[in-house]
Amino acid sequence: MNEEKIKEIYSNLFEFVSLFHRKFGTSFRHGTxxxxxxxxxxxxxxIIGKYGKITPTDLGKFLDMRKGSLTSLVDSLEKLNLVVRKVDKEDRRKTWLHLTDEGKSYLENKKKEIEKAVISQFSKLNNEEIDLFLKNIREIVDIFKKI
Structure with missing residues (x-):
């Protein structure tokens, strides 16, 4: 294993995450x-919308949140009628999180907002740069799925 290359990967991942949040983070902040x-x-x-249903434990892993904070987050989304908890029919110890119809509608509107931000940023690139980015991001996602 080439340690220097792995350090460079880490450095580039850190920079990518920072740039992603700077360019698109406003779409995830407070709504109007x-x-x-x-x-x-x-x-x-x-995340819930992507998977259709998810356990609180798995959602916590995706969000890097501890149980107490995650419980407060899910409670707040339930109060807004965006998310509902459902007990698993086969295993009553297991709880699933689902989007409500209102949550699905909210998600679609949020996706449109983010899509506008992405189009705005990527419209600054030429076709070759867009093709290259698309090819590379697909490869990165495939590699991430392997590790």
Missing amino acids: DKYNCKKNQNRAIM
Whole structure:
């Protein structure tokens, strides 16, 4: 294993995450709608929407949140009628998080908002740069799935 290359990967990942948040982070911050969701609430809604249903434990891993903080987050989303907890039919010890219809509608609106931000940023690139970015991001995602 080449330690120097791995250190460079780490450095580039850190820079990528920083740049991503600088370019697109505003889309995840406080909204101007009636829900006024915070960044982690928006991230949770995006993750639950992607998977359809998810356990609180897995959501906590995705968000890097501890149990107490995650419980407060899910409680707040339930109060907004965006998320619902459902007990597993086969294992009553297991709870699933689902988006409500209102949550699904909120997610679609949030996706459109983020899409506008992405289009705005990437419209600064030429077609070759967009193709290269797309090719590389696909490869990065595939590699991340392997590790």
